[in-house]
Amino acid sequence: MSELLDSEVVLDGVRLAYRDRGAGEPVVFLHGTPSHSFIWRDIVPEVEWAGYRVVLFDLLGYGRSERPLTRDTSVVGQVRVLEGLLRHLGIDRFSLVAHDIGGAVAQLLATAHPRRVRRLMLVDTVSYDSWPSQTWRTIIRDHLPGYAAMPARDFEEMLTGQLRMTVADPDRMSGEVLEAYLAPHRSALGRISFFEHQVRHYDSSPTQRVAPALARLTMPVRLLWGAQDTWQPLAYARRLAADIPGSELAVVDDGGHFLMEDQPARVRGEVLDFLASGDEGRP
Numbered sequence: 013m014s015e016l017l018d019s020e021v022v023l024d025g026v027r028l029a030y031r032d033r034g035a036g037e038p039v040v041f042l043h044g045t046p047s048h049s050f051i052w053r054d055i056v057p058e059v060e061w062a063g064y065r066v067v068l069f070d071l072l073g074y075g076r077s078e079r080p081l082t083r084d085t086s087v088v089g090q091v092r093v094l095e096g097l098l099r100h101l102g103i104d105r106f107s108l109v110a111h112d113i114g115g116a117v118a119q120l121l122a123t124a125h126p127r128r129v130r131r132l133m134l135v136d137t138v139s140y141d142s143w144p145s146q147t148w149r150t151i152i153r154d155h156l157p158g159y160a161a162m163p164a165r166d167f168e169e170m171l172t173g174q175l176r177m178t179v180a181d182p183d184r185m186s187g188e189v190l191e192a193y194l195a196p197h198r199s200a201l202g203r204i205s206f207f208e209h210q211v212r213h214y215d216s217s218p219t220q221r222v223a224p225a226l227a228r229l230t231m232p233v234r235l236l237w238g239a240q241d242t243w244q245p246l247a248y249a250r251r252l253a254a255d256i257p258g259s260e261l262a263v264v265d266d267g268g269h270f271l272m273e274d275q276p277a278r279v280r281g282e283v284l285d286f287l288a289s290g291d292e293g294r295p
Contacts (some may be wrong), residue, residue: 016049016068017076023096026083029076030069030097038065038103039287044112045210046171048075050192054276055283062284069097073209075196086213087116094121107131109283113138116219123225133286135236136244136269139252140223144214145243147174152211159207167203168194178270180240226255233259234286238267238274
């Protein structure tokens with residue numbers, strides 16, 4: 013499959029893989045876990061073709077970005093990474109489209125710097141105490157303390173099982189698509205990185221702390237959710253919609269947690285419609 017990320021930069025001593033294309037209004041896409049920028053492959057090219065400047069990158073410790081074991085790769089740490097990349101690219105004001113834990117990063121940034129975020133779209137995001145899901149809690153309990161001794165075959169079976177839970181139709185997480193999600197974790201370093209950079213930071217404390225500030229958001233906010241999301245149940249989407257004044261909630265049938273895999277055309281349409289809808293917000 014074609015490579016989305018075509019540039020690299022060293023910021024604050026760590027290397028990030030990213031994409032920055034287009035000359036229009038900046039739109040930043042954030043992926044979640046267990047994924048990387050690949051999840052946006054059917055979305056970002058059409059957003060670029062529509063006249064937007066698209067910024068996409070692999071979070072620190074994910075995908076093609078560096079995996080430094082001494083750096084903070086929690087959602088709080090990823091906010092600093094994103095801010096550094098935006099400074100490097102000279103981007104001050106932008107729209108955010110964020111999925112899963114990328115949505116936690118977006119919530120933290122948007123509440124801390126609301127004037128910088130023109131619009132905010134959250135796609136099947138973590139929020140409040142919604143994460144980790146019950147299956148991830150079991151994995152944390154059973155495998156995090158001794159993951160180094162976990163055989164590669166057992167690891168791949170575990171991750172494959174989890175990835176197949178992310179889609180409404182498990183057949184959509186197979187073949188080349190499944191291989192693309194497994195690829196960053198096929199080496200010994202990749203398995204270590206998975207637990208140290210991702211699983212170890214499955215902690216809802218940041219989203220619980222930021223929850224009261226959601227009521228103060230004034231930029232346009234759209235929530236996009238898969239009706240069959242088993243990791244982030246629809247009840248959390250409705251809670252977010254109630255807590256963020258003026259926000260919109262769009263629920264997609266036949267869609268799971270990785271909504272971009274289940275319904276790429278619907279996600280493209282929602283993103284483009286939202287970006288074209290103006291950024292007046294509330295006063």
